[in-house]
Amino acid sequence: MIRRRTRLVIGVTLVALALLALPFALSAAGTAWVRITNLAILFVFLSLGLNIVVGFAGLLDLGYVAFYGVGAYVYALLASPHFGLHLPFWVILPIGASVAAIFGVLLGAPTLKLRGDYLAIVTLGFGEIVRIFLNNLSRPINITNGPQGIAQIDPVSIGGVSFGDTDVLLGLTVSGPMKHYYLLLLLLLLVIVVNLRLQNSRIGRAWEAIREDEIAARAIGIDTTRVKLLAFAMGATFGGIAGGMFSSIQGFISPESFVLTESVMILAMVVLGGMGNIWGVVVGALLLSFVPEMLRYTVVPVQLALFGKLLVEPEVIRMLLFGMALVLMMRFRPAGLWPSSARQREFSIEKMKS
Amino acid sequence: MDTFLQQVVNGLTLGSLYAVVALGYTMVYGIIQLINFAHGEVVMFGAMISLSVISAAAGSNLPPLAIVLAGILVAIPACMGLGYFLERIAYRPLRRAPRLAPLITAIGMSIVLQQLAMMIWSRNILAFPQILPMVVYEVAGASISALQIAIIGVCLAMMGGLAVLIYRTRLGSAMRATAENPEIARLMGVDVDRVIAATFIIGAGLAAVAGLMVGIYYGLAHYTMGATLGMKAFSAAVLGGIGNIPGAMVGGLLLGLVEALGAGYIGDLTDLCHYKIFASALEERCSGGGYFVLFGSNYQDVFAFVVLILVLVFRPSGLLGERVADRA
Amino acid sequence: MSGLLLEAHDIGKRFGGVRALHQVSLTIAEGEIYGLIGPNGAGKTTLFNVLTGLYGADGGNFTFCGTVLDNSAPHLVARAGIARTFQNIRLFANMTALENVMVGRHLRTHAGVIGAVLRGAGTRAEEVAIERRAVELLHYVGIADRANDLARQLPYGDQRRLEIARALATDPKLLALDEPAAGMNATETTELRTLIEGLRADGLTVLLIEHDVKLVMGLCDRVAVLDYGEKIAEDVPEKVQRDPKVIEAYLGA
Numbered sequence: 036m037i038r039r040r041t042r043l044v045i046g047v048t049l050v051a052l053a054l055l056a057l058p059f060a061l062s063a064a065g066t067a068w069v070r071i072t073n074l075a076i077l078f079v080f081l082s083l084g085l086n087i088v089v090g091f092a093g094l095l096d097l098g099y100v101a102f103y104g105v106g107a108y109v110y111a112l113l114a115s116p117h118f119g120l121h122l123p124f125w126v127i128l129p130i131g132a133s134v135a136a137i138f139g140v141l142l143g144a145p146t147l148k149l150r151g152d153y154l155a156i157v158t159l160g161f162g163e164i165v166r167i168f169l170n171n172l173s174r175p176i177n178i179t180n181g182p183q184g185i186a187q188i189d190p191v192s193i194g195g196v197s198f199g200d201t202d203v204l205l206g207l208t209v210s211g212p213m214k215h216y217y218l219l220l221l222l223l224l225l226v227i228v229v230n231l232r233l234q235n236s237r238i239g240r241a242w243e244a245i246r247e248d249e250i251a252a253r254a255i256g257i258d259t260t261r262v263k264l265l266a267f268a269m270g271a272t273f274g275g276i277a278g279g280m281f282s283s284i285q286g287f288i289s290p291e292s293f294v295l296t297e298s299v300m301i302l303a304m305v306v307l308g309g310m311g312n313i314w315g316v317v318v319g320a321l322l323l324s325f326v327p328e329m330l331r332y333t334v335v336p337v338q339l340a341l342f343g344k345l346l347v348e349p350e351v352i353r354m355l356l357f358g359m360a361l362v363l364m365m366r367f368r369p370a371g372l373w374p375s376s377a378r379q380r381e382f383s384i385e386k387m388k389s
Numbered sequence: 390m391d392t393f394l395q396q397v398v399n400g401l402t403l404g405s406l407y408a409v410v411a412l413g414y415t416m417v418y419g420i421i422q423l424i425n426f427a428h429g430e431v432v433m434f435g436a437m438i439s440l441s442v443i444s445a446a447a448g449s450n451l452p453p454l455a456i457v458l459a460g461i462l463v464a465i466p467a468c469m470g471l472g473y474f475l476e477r478i479a480y481r482p483l484r485r486a487p488r489l490a491p492l493i494t495a496i497g498m499s500i501v502l503q504q505l506a507m508m509i510w511s512r513n514i515l516a517f518p519q520i521l522p523m524v525v526y527e528v529a530g531a532s533i534s535a536l537q538i539a540i541i542g543v544c545l546a547m548m549g550g551l552a553v554l555i556y557r558t559r560l561g562s563a564m565r566a567t568a569e570n571p572e573i574a575r576l577m578g579v580d581v582d583r584v585i586a587a588t589f590i591i592g593a594g595l596a597a598v599a600g601l602m603v604g605i606y607y608g609l610a611h612y613t614m615g616a617t618l619g620m621k622a623f624s625a626a627v628l629g630g631i632g633n634i635p636g637a638m639v640g641g642l643l644l645g646l647v648e649a650l651g652a653g654y655i656g657d658l659t660d661l662c663h664y665k666i667f668a669s670a671l672e673e674r675c676s677g678g679g680y681f682v683l684f685g686s687n688y689q690d691v692f693a694f695v696v697l698i699l700v701l702v703f704r705p706s707g708l709l710g711e712r713v714a715d716r717a
Numbered sequence: 718m719s720g721l722l723l724e725a726h727d728i729g730k731r732f733g734g735v736r737a738l739h740q741v742s743l744t745i746a747e748g749e750i751y752g753l754i755g756p757n758g759a760g761k762t763t764l765f766n767v768l769t770g771l772y773g774a775d776g777g778n779f780t781f782c783g784t785v786l787d788n789s790a791p792h793l794v795a796r797a798g799i800a801r802t803f804q805n806i807r808l809f810a811n812m813t814a815l816e817n818v819m820v821g822r823h824l825r826t827h828a829g830v831i832g833a834v835l836r837g838a839g840t841r842a843e844e845v846a847i848e849r850r851a852v853e854l855l856h857y858v859g860i861a862d863r864a865n866d867l868a869r870q871l872p873y874g875d876q877r878r879l880e881i882a883r884a885l886a887t888d889p890k891l892l893a894l895d896e897p898a899a900g901m902n903a904t905e906t907t908e909l910r911t912l913i914e915g916l917r918a919d920g921l922t923v924l925l926i927e928h929d930v931k932l933v934m935g936l937c938d939r940v941a942v943l944d945y946g947e948k949i950a951e952d953v954p955e956k957v958q959r960d961p962k963v964i965e966a967y968l969g970a
Binding site for chain 1: 790791792795796800801807808809810811812816819820821822823824827828830833834836843847883884886
């Protein structure tokens with residue numbers, strides 16, 4: 036009896052209210068959960084960014100974490116005691132995003148003529164090189180402060196309100212992480228909208244065409260070089276934004292956060308969710324961010340109760356989940372849990388051939 | 390000159406280890422066009438398993454070489470089993486999938502194996518018991534240890550053995566035929582599945598010995614040791630020409646030399662104090678024996694990646710490989 | 718007399734030691750249907766690929782609408798106005814028929830990332846125009862009822878038409894068809910002939926490679942014959958049919 040459109044509006048409103056109220060509910064369980072949620076949202080950013088490169092354009096980038104790192108370090112260098120610069124948040128974030136985009140083009144350019152697995156390896160190599168440089172650019176001039184990383188990064192400050200402290204607004208206690216949550220939520224909405232629009236646009240179609248058949252795409256006039264570089268640049272931009280946010284939220288970064296394993300984890304999220312499917316990727320990222328944490332809270336006490344000690348650490352469980360996600364997905368549902376219809380057809384043709 | 394010869398010695402030692410591991414990558418790629426990401430982890434398991442055996446036997450009165458032998462004898466079959474398991478369970482079901490699927494699976498398995506190792510051997514860096522006597526020879530100003538000689542020797546022997554296998558046995562010709570054209574090989578009566586499994590098993594066996602030697606050489610083992618070593622060995626395989634067996638050997642030795650010489654000299658080469666143009670601008674830093682090194686030996690790991698990228702971008706077929714046709 | 722659209726001068730192409738094309742010269746006039754025939758291995762597809770930018774010529778050059786185009790990349794050739802189809806049909810298999818043609822409009826439209834994200838009035842208008850034109854083209858080739866089917870689900874004949882529609886979407890001056898009638902039965906071939914004649918009537922110039930001699934002779938205004946990488950005849954179909962060199966090339970040694 037209720038019209039479809041009304042149901043949609045009610046549904047969206049309920050979801051919105053739930054999302055707005057979430058941090059308060061989580062706070063009751065402990066600030067840690069708000070932080071976990073914030074990190075999960077960051078991973079959604081990263082997954083959506085990688086999704087552009089891997090899912091839309093079909094380029095397997097294994098060095099994606101480099102852009103995350105670049106964005107994080109640009110932010111840290113411009114808003115900490117390291118160089119004594121303290122630029123405002125809304126200035127640095129675009130700078131970080133732009134620098135990351137440039138890196139995207141630089142790292143993508145040599146890979147354009149390479150086919151699938153070689154492209155993956157070269158991007159992996161680039162990711163590692165960036166990490167090594169981040170780790171070593173402390174001599175002779177100290178740029179990145181090496182393995183010690185950069186600390187005391189300025190928290191976000193908007194309109195005089197610092198996001199690092201707890202405030203009381205309208206009678207409610209709003210902690211730093213909670214403020215970050217709302218900021219991230221807002222950014223996430225923007226990122227999702229941008230992604231949806233990109234997918235359903237002239238550029239999005241060009242990416243899909245290149246993924247389907249690059250030679251045909253060139254023959255109908257698509258400048259594949261430019262369009263592929265655009266994919267790298269767009270993906271890198273999202274990575275850079277996520278990096279900047281990471282810096283400001285965490286207050287401290289070091290090269291350890293930007294290792295190959297992170298690239299693989301982001302890939303796992305994209306693969307799990309469904310390459311090319313924006314909502315699938317969002318869910319995939321959330322699943323692989325929250326489930327390990329939830330397991331941590333259940334598995335640890337269970338093990339202690341049953342065996343009296345920790346046989347399998349939560350960290351191990353987390354990484355095992357990622358590894359198994361990749362393996363099992365490729366084996367049983369290579370198009371992902373919520374495949375974009377195109378990808379599902381792609382993988383099922385291969386199955387029919389065999 | 391002393392540095393040079395010393396670095397050559399170190400480079401050859403390192404390089405022969407890379408070569409043996411690279412063989413595993415190149416054989417698998419040659420036969421099923423898969424980059425076996427998890428191969429580095431097989432090497433790691435070789436190191437860890439042999440470490441466990443050696444540690445257990447270290448207290449006994451057996452001669453050191455026997456203890457090492459015991460380690461090898463346990464590690465080899467274990468790694469072979471692991472290699473077979475990887476092929477059978479993880480890769481074979483995906484033989485007809487689009488190429489990215491097995492690659493992603495390999496990455497996943499590499500992670501799983503690392504975690505398994507961490508569960509078994511803890512996340513600590515483990516030390517290899519120093520049971521072998523430290524014998525060092527001085528040759529022309531450089532020192533070369535008996536261990537280094539042994540490593541180079543064993544690696545060369547293994548490479549030789551593999552060459553004999555590939556070029557003089559029926560299995561070897563079956564492997565070469567399958568690498569050329571699996572369909573035709575099948576028509577000629579080759580059991581392609583068994584040949585592929587054998588390829589993995591042989592590579593894993595080599596990896597086991599390499600793992601043991603790496604562990605003894607550096608005196609350490611850690612559950613993450615396979616990752617970097619694997620990438621470097623893979624770069625070596627690419628350098629020589631992926632899929633090309635002599636190429637893996639050449640690539641390994643060459644990469645080892647490049648890395649050792651590079652690490653040895655890059656500090657000097659990029660010390661801006663050596664260059665007159667900068668010397669005046671950097672007077673305070675450079676005076677009195679000071680230095681202003683842009684890239685020191687701490688950048689050693691970069692060499693392998695740079696080599697990898699340069700080869701793949703400019704000469705994907707590597708040094709010895711034929712032009713790889715685009716099978717897309 | 719209409720102007721010359723394409724002039725090829727002494728095109729040569731080697732693959733390693735094999736000489737695929739040797740000093741091939743031809744001219745295609747505006748508004749004509751020009752056929753390229755020859756025995757298997759004569760170099761037809763090689764010449765085709767040179768003229769459409771897939772291969773670079775090792776010798777000689779060609780001009781299109783007065784501009785020199787040899788050794789240009791495929792997308793630049795397309796931009797100049799030459800659109801092609803492929804012998805083995807290269808559609809975007811997992812995109813719908815409509816999407817395939819819409820992608821064909823990429824070349825003549827220009828919304829970029831900013832446009833995609835902001836979706837201003839200009840971009841939206843462009844998207845509407847793209848879709849409308851794509852639907853038009855699907856009607857034109859006769860597969861409008863299949864607009865939302867996946868390209869790979871279409872029957873073979875419809876796939877060929879879709880490829881032509883996609884090529885037309887780039888607003889070409891010259892449409893280059895690589896064996897468009899391959900695998901078609903008599904009815905489909907006749908329909909194809911009607912389509913191509915319609916294209917000519919609408920002002921398009923057509924270059925086509927074909928093995929179906931009846932189709933070529935009935936459809937083309939002029940025909941060039943290649944054999945072993947060289948042009949051995951170039952004339953109206955009736956004369957070419959009776960050319961002794963051509964007969965010998967087809968009947969073999």
